[in-house]
Ligand SMILES: CSC[C@H]1O[C@@H](n2cnc3c(O)ncnc32)[C@H](O)[C@@H]1O
């Protein structure tokens with residue numbers, strides 16, 4: 001399903017992980033396996049462009065706090081106690097949840113055990129972008145060590161697993177990475193041609209403090225340091241000035257819009273209507289389940305579609321098709337996958353089958369299907385999921401992961417943390 005393209009009925013042929021073709025007539029050629037999705041919807045796999053899978057066990061911890069307090073008093077003290085086992089339990093749970101709700105590609109910004117995350121992604125069959133999140137509130141030696149680790153991660157994993165895994169460099173945010181450290185990271189990114197990802201202008205407080213300290217807005221400051229000269233993706237962008245938005249438009253920077261997290265932390269609402277008017281490349285992310293609290297891209301799509309209509313008092317602010325485009329096709333581009341996020345010949349066979357029969361999606365004439373996908377469907381309507389042509393979810397069951405084990409390990413790992 002592409003932007004502006006109608007819903008189609010037909011037959012999709014998959015070969016060697018790619019979409020070989022989509023036909024209106026039945027294909028008579030012999031097939032290895034035929035999947036009957038009659039009466040169901042086939043949609044592109046979602047691309048979740050911002051999250052922290054390692055934080056998944058903190059779902060429901062530290063509710064009702066603003067970002068600054070939430071990070072300093074809940075997240076960071078808890079995360080300091082995370083072991084490799086904790087992170088494995090958390091990331092496995094996140095991958096399972098994402099897969100079962102139709103996400104086939106995600107970006108993970110985290111600072112612990114990213115090699116293990118890479119292994120888990122490959123085992124699951126999903127696609128993932130690894131970002132070793134760097135917080136620079138430490139000694140110069142530690143900063144250098146974090147950057148070295150990030151570059152190592154790139155050298156080891158970028159484009160591995162037949163291109164399933166990618167790596168970006170990720171300074172956590174301008175308020176945790178002083179300009180000289182930020183500059184070092186940007187230089188390394190340019191030296192190796194690595195894309196950059198960071199949290200940017202998420203809260204009013206951080207922007208005001210940045211202006212107070214440096215006399216300039218954070219995005220303008222990052223631009224001076226060269227952040228937007230290569231491929232760049234920022235998360236949030238809730239408090240960007242008009243000048244900054246125009247700058248990001250000019251630079252072709254991607255913005256991961258994370259509406260549920262922004263609402264839950266009381267950070268505000270990004271001006272997606274204006275971003276659209278300025279032709280900024282917007283994609284969608286959940287952030288972590290500690291600030292969301294689910295990783296269901298259907299929910300993210302619904303919030304993204306509704307809040308901008310409400311805040312702008314304009315029901316045309318963002319359409320259902322705009323949102324689907326952000327959740328799949330633009331996400332694929334933001335994460336530098338050339339052929340993801342579309343059901344089109346030559347694209348990777350990343351798709352989900354969605355059950356249309358629930359009472360919450362009836363009646364369902366053809367012209368309302370896109371509307372239903374954004375305004376009515378939920379992740380639990382996904383029955384089957386494929387990535388790179390391989391089936392990963394069948395009849396709502398994970399094929400490459402042991403769900404019982406994931407559930408047990410998540411509870412156990414949290415219990416251990418609390419002991
Ligand atoms: C060092 S990268 C991982 C780091 O990021 C924290 N985090 C999670 N969500 C957010 C957010 O919305 N803004 C800023 N930082 C966030 C997470 O807890 C990890 O410490």
Ligand SMILES: [Zn+2]
Pocket residue numbers: 050051052199235287288
């Ligand atoms: Zn985040």
